Amino acid sequence: MEKFDSNIYSFKPVINNNSEVLILGSIPGKISLERQEYYGNKRNQFWDIISTILNENFPTYYKKKIGLLLKNKIALWDVIANCERQGSLDSNIKDEKVNDITSLLKKYPRITKIFFNGKKAYTSYKKNVGFSNPSIEYIVLPSSSPANTIGMKEKIQLWKKILE
Numbered sequence: 001m002e003k004f005d006s007n008i009y010s011f012k013p014v015i016n017n018n019s020e021v022l023i024l025g026s027i028p029g030k031i032s033l034e035r036q037e038y039y040g041n042k043r044n045q046f047w048d049i050i051s052t053i054l055n056e057n058f059p060t061y062y063k064k065k066i067g068l069l070l071k072n073k074i075a076l077w078d079v080i081a082n083c084e085r086q087g088s089l090d091s092n093i094k095d096e097k098v099n100d101i102t103s104l105l106k107k108y109p110r111i112t113k114i115f116f117n118g119k120k121a122y123t124s125y126k127k128n129v130g131f132s133n134p135s136i137e138y139i140v141l142p143s144s145s146p147a148n149t150i151g152m153k154e155k156i157q158l159w160k161k162i163l164e
Contacts, residue, residue, distance in 0.1 A: 009082045011038060013104060014066050015075035021113045021162055024101070026120040027080040029145075037062045038076055039144065045152060046117070046144035049159050050074075074162065075111065077104070079124040098128040105133060112136060115162055118143030 010027050025038070032040035039046035040062075047065055051058040054072055059065045069076055081099040105111055114136055116122040122140045131138055141159055142150045 007082065008033065010078035010080060010099060011036070013075060013077035013099075014038065014069060015077070015104070015108055016070050017108065018073050018110065019070070019075035019108055020073040020110050021115065022075045022077065022105075022111050023115045023117055023162070024121045024125060025076075025078045025117040026124060027078050027082075027096075038066075041146070043146035044144055045146070045155060048152070049144055049156055052156050053160050053163060073110075075108070077101070079116075079121045079129070096124060096128075098124060101125070101129050105136070113162075114138050116140045118145065118148070 008027060015022070028038065029041055029044075032038060032044075034040070047058065050065075050068065054068065056068055059068055066076075077099060079098055079101065080096045082097050112135060114125075116125065116139070119140065120143075122138075139161055141161070142148055142155050144155065148155075
């Protein structure tokens with residue numbers, strides 16, 4: 001019988017009044033939850049991709065990583081507020097409930113682009129929130145997860161859309 005972890009919760013959004021871009025993941029994996037850091041698994045390529053496309057040195061401390069995002073007007077959150085899941089794979093997510101992204105966007109009206117870090121974030125958003133805001137551009141990016149087999153160079157090329 002499969003064992004699902006219950007009561008998995010996402011983190012608070014990383015955002016400020018200058019944010020223009022919102023990157024949405026699905027929900028943190030086990031290692032990220034243990035470390036209480038977005039993309040805390042060292043095998044996840046998120047922070048490598050971000051520092052590369054921003055042409056910045058890779059920050060080693062989590063607070064500096066968050067500062068790098070905010071300095072570049074990038075916000076970060078998850079579509080899923082809480083769920084049950086076995087392991088860390090998005091394909092194992094059950095009973096998902098989503099964050100109130102609509103209210104977040106009203107509170108931070110400078111956001112004009114939403115990027116989805118992987119297909120699960122996109123499908124959960126599409127199903128539960130929808131694309132009703134015509135002033136926002138929605139773009140799906142390949143997941144930064146180590147489970148995604150797309151090469152790093154290709155991911156970087158696609159993730160550069162954040163800067164356009």
